[in-house]
Each structure stands twice: as structure tokens, then as C-alpha cells.
Amino acid sequence: MDYSIRELMEWNEKIEKIARDYGLDFYEQEFEIVSYEEMLSYEAYIGMPSRYPHWSFGKAYERTKTLYRYNLTGLPYEMVINSNPCLAYLMKDNTLLLQILTMAHVYGHNDFFKNNRLFKEGTNADYTIEMFKRHADQIREYIKNPAIGYDEVEKVIDAAHALKLQVNRTIYKCKGEQEQQEGKYKLPEEDLLLFIIKYSDIEDYKKTIVEMIREEALYFIPQIETKIMNEGWASFWHYKILNALNLPPSLHFEFIKRHNDVVSPRVGGLNPYYVGYKIFEDLEQKYGLKKIFEVREVDRDSSFIRRYLTLELCQEMNLFEYVKRDSEYIIKEVSDEEGWKEIRDTLSNNCGMGLVPYIQVVDVERDRTLILEHVFDGRELLLEYAEATLKHFVELWGHPVLLKTQFSGKEYKIYCDEKKCIKRGV
Template identity: 60%
Template structure:
């Protein structure tokens, strides 16, 4: 390292002064310097090393390590935890400029976690670390129980993970606990099973743990573009005022441009979010961007503020894949930009996750009928069948799923004899 811990502390103090002057409000900030292997571990556990054990976390670690080994991906410069105090991990291998830039970036995330409405409403930052620790202890207790054991626990976790995002997406939604349903409030499949399935209490507790941890992460999923755009907006503006030497300043500009660079045939959330915040700051002023930071999620952010001018400036286009070839469907002209914006809105955040509703609970045979809310996007049938098996394991009785394929209604079912049919 070409710096000492005291150097980082001094730069962090300078950054914090500028951040406060700019009007950001944040939790007390703590930093930890970690190796790349430790960072890979934190990334696999989504920043929570105290999480319960499950094979999927190990799989994520091995995948990321392999990609990094063959230079197919980079290691994140930092990782920030939505907690109070806010904890951030900085890569030991970062040079001084990268550490300075990521420290400023971290304060942007910290401010976002504290002030965005989704995090204020749906997460409890002061208790986050303790929650994950207690959940881990509970799961390990069940694993070590000779009457339960790791195999049974893993089976329940596998099933729970398959439908963990089919749960309440905000506190405005309600769990339905009876046998009559309303199409506006029956999308909490995981919550419905927790409340109504016949199962041992330890299994119900495992499902509750998965549900609570999923609800902690949903705001991050729903605000990826906003959150990264906000942090990039502030590291850019803070470092311009930080009094960097010429060499550090030139490196800062180069590094910043790498962070927000467009991705070929893909979407860089840093680029999209940063570009929108820069545009809105210039057009409407600082008060407006703070208001957006507090009130919006990615869907509303893009729907309200991604206009024809910005689509054209970023050269956004929509393509489809046919075989091995890519075909452009829409470009950012007067006719096509709205289609591009709407597609981005539909796929951002939780919009990419199919909505599965509880349609009917048959009192006679306890069968459960589910309805896929079809919006033109078909389910992957193989994945749907595998998920239906998991739902049957949790529910304990026959499960039906209605969906559409090639614009025709299709029903999948999993019964007590373990048969899938259409």
C-alpha cells in the first residue's frame, strides 16, 4: 500500500466535512480494510458474514473467485452495509486514490440508506447486524439438533429460497390469512404458506427467517440504479472540491469514467443513475435531487425522469436475440424512446421477478391454486416446474399453477404422487 491507515483517516475526515457541508445526513460510519478473498466472502453473503450456512453462498463464492482468477470480472472496490452504524469494507489492494474515491462513494450510500423511504419503512438499520446474527444462531441450532439435522434444514431452505421474492414487496401490501382472496393483496405466497401450511414449528421459523432477510434486501433490489447513481454523483462532486494534487485528480477522472462507463449490450446502473442525477441537478437544482433520493425507487425514478433527451444522449436502444444474432427493435428517437424507458421500468428492481398470486385454497382436499400474473413475459417452464415441487414440499398438498405459453393458458400441477403435468 502507498498509504497508511492514518492517511485514510485524514482523508475520511476531510470527506466527511464536505459531505456534511453539502447537506447529506448519514449514520455513523465505520470502515474495515479487507483482502480480496475476504471481499469475495462478503460479496457471497451479500455483506453479511454472520448469515446462516447454506450451499448457495459457497457456490456464489466459488463462482466469483473463478471469474476473478481468470480476469472475467473485477472485485468491488467497496461494500456498504445498511446498518447503524454503517459498515463499509474497503479493498486492501486499492491504491490511495481508489480509497479516497470509494470513501466518498460510501458516504453517498450511507446517506441513501438513512433517508430513502424504502429503507426507512422496510428495514431497521440499528438492529440489522443483530438480526442476521440471531437468525444464524437459530439455523445452526436446528442443524445441530439430532432430531432435525442439516439435511432437513437444507431442504426447507432450498424450498424457501425458491419463492423468497414472492413475498410482500412493501409494507403497503397485506398478508391474506383466510380462504377468500382479493387480486390486490394476495401476492405474498411465502407469507401465505407461513401462516396457513401444516408444518412443524421449526420449519415455520426457518421460513420466517428467510422472509425477514428477504424483506431487508428488497429495498436494495428496488433502488439499485438510484443508490449507485446517488453514490457516484456524490463521489464525483466531493472529489472535485477535495483539493487533490494534479496526479491524484487526473487519476480520479480516469477512475470515475471507468465506473460510469456504458456497457456494450448491457446496462450499467452507475452510468444510468449518475447521468440522470447530473441532468436533474443542472435542470432543477440540488433541492430536487434530494427530494428524489428520499421518495423514489428505480421504477418511479426512470418513469418520471428518463426523457427523450437523456435516452438520445446515452444512445439507449432495445434489442432482441434470435438464435445467435441480436436485432435492434427500438432506438432513442421520437417514436422509440418511450418503449425503451417502459422496458427499463418493467425489468428494473422486483419488476424482473414474476408475480405469483394465491388464487384459491380448496377446503376439501387442501389443494392450492396459484395464478401467474401474465404481462407478456412467459415463465421458464423448467424453472416453474422445479419451483412448484418446492412449493408442494412446503404446502404438503397438491399445488396448481396457471400461466400462459404461446398465448394459451397452461396449468402445471404437483400432486402427492409427485407428478408434473400440463
């Protein structure tokens, strides 16, 4: 590290002042400088200082460590937690310019966390760190309990992880919505974990674990729903702030290179930093800063793309849609007068929670067999994964589960109990 902590603090003061002068509104910001080994650990634990023990975190750590060792992936320049105060980690090995850029980037994220409606209405930043610590402590207590133990806790966590995104997609309850009365089913129900918590026959400690996994999933859903906006917003502001810093030439050249690395197109894929940055840049040029602050507050990725991804932007970013036919990939649409709207709509439908199959409870039979229905939107389930997930559902529900879906244009049913899974077309 060829710079001092004092230097970083001085740059941080300058960055914070410029951010406030531009109108950014953020939580108190805290930075922690960590080694690459520590960053690997934080990345595996999704940035949280405290997390319950589970094999999936160790697997994520070893996978990233191996890829990093062989130069097959990089580590994030920073990691930011939606908390109040907002906690961010900076890599100790970063250059001075990279620390300056990532600190400015963090203030963009911080502002987004505090002001975007999905975060305001769906999360409680004051409670974030405490929530994850409480969950970790509680699960460790269950593991230490000789009547429960690690193996039983692991089975419940495995099952709850398989279903963790099958929760309420609206993030928050509508005003005036009443709680369901105990013992009565209000169907259909899209929040599968909540249904298990309320109506399953499993032991109370298992319901408590499911409830904790659900609470953490609800914390992450706003981030899933705003990945393009959030990264685009942070990239837009780090660029503005660093230009306003009047960096010396020795730092300015590296700034341009680093910024271009962050917002460069991704061959064969979609870089959320790039797409979000280009849309916010276009909105500012057309309508001014007031407009982008309004967009930052009210939109999520799906509406952001549908409203503001234009023909000109599609062409500038060279966006196209491709599909797999047999063993080959072919281009379906290009960004011309006829195809750009389909590209926009496909991207809008396939970001955020749009990537997660929409499954809901539609009935409970007298023998407690649970009937699920896949709300079909033209995208078929991967049957191998569907079957594996249903086995986890049986583990949590304690009774058979039947899923109705469509496959090859026909109704398709998958029935699972504790011993077997049966698939059949209708």
C-alpha cells in the same frame, strides 16, 4: 498498502465534512479494511459479518474466486451494509485514491439508505446486524439438533430460497391494514412465504426458517428496487466530493480515470452506475440540488426512470431495445422521437421487482391443493424453472400446488405433488 491508516482517517474526516456541507444526512460510518480473500467471503455472504451456513454461499464464493483468479471479473471496490452504524468494507489492495473515492461513494450510499422511503419504511437499520446474527445462530441450533439435522434444514432453506422474492412487493403494510384472522384466507395473496407461514401444515421449525428467509428477503427488496438510483446517487456524490477535495495532480488524474471506469457505458448491457449518474446529473443541471434530494427520498428505479429519463438522455447514452427472434437478436427500438418512450417504459417495467414474475394465491381447494395464478403481463414463464420452483413450493406447503399461467397465447396449467409435475395447455 503504500499509505497509513492515519492518512485514511484524515481523508475520511475531509470527505465527511464536505458531505455534510452539501447536505448529505447519514448514519455514523464505520470502515473495515479487508484482504481480497475476505472480500470474496463477504461478497458471497452479501456483506453480512454473520450468515447461516448453506451450500449456495460456498458456490458463490468458489465461482467468484475462480473468475477473479482468471481475470474474468473484478471485485467490488467496497461493500456497504444498510445498518446503523453503517458498515463498509474497503479492499486493502486499493490505491490511496481508490480508497478516497470509495469512501466518498460509501457516504452517498449511507445517505440513500437513511433517507429513501423504501429503506425508511421497509427496513430497520438499527436491527440489521443483530437480525442476520440471530438467524444464523437459530439455524445452526436446528442443524445441531439430532432430531432435525443439516439435511432437513438444507431442504427447507433450498425451498425457501426458491420463493424468497415472492413476498409483499409494497415493502410495508398500508396504514390501517388489519392482520388476517387465523384460519381464514384473505385472497388473493401475493406474499407466498407469508401464506405458507400462516396456513401450511409443516412443522414449526420449518415455518421459523421460512419466516427468517422472508425477513431477510424484505431487507434486500429496497436494494433490488433502487439499484440504479442508489448506485447513481453514490457515483454522483463521489464525483462532487472528490472535486471539492482539491486533490493534488498525482491523485486527480487517477480520480478521473477511476470515475470514468465506474460510470462508463456497458456494451450490450446496462450499467446502473452510468444510467443513475446521468439522470441525477441532468436533474441537478435543470432544477438544482434541492430537486435531487427530493427525488432521492421518494422514488424507486421504476418511477425514477419513467419520470426523468428523457429523449435527450436516451440519445446521449445511445440506448436501444433489442429482442430475440429465433436464434438472432434484432434491434426493436432506437432512441429517436418515436422509439425513446418505448425504451424508457421497457426499462422502467424491467427493473427491480419488475423482473420477478408476479404470482399470487387465488384459492385453496378442499383437499388443500393450492391454486396459484401468474398475473400475466406479456412475459412468459420459463417452464423449466417454473416446474422446479413449484416442486419447492410443494415441499413447503405439504400438499399439491396448481399454477395457472399463459403460454403461446393460451392458458397453461402446471400441477405438482410430491411425486410428479404435469403440464398441460387448455
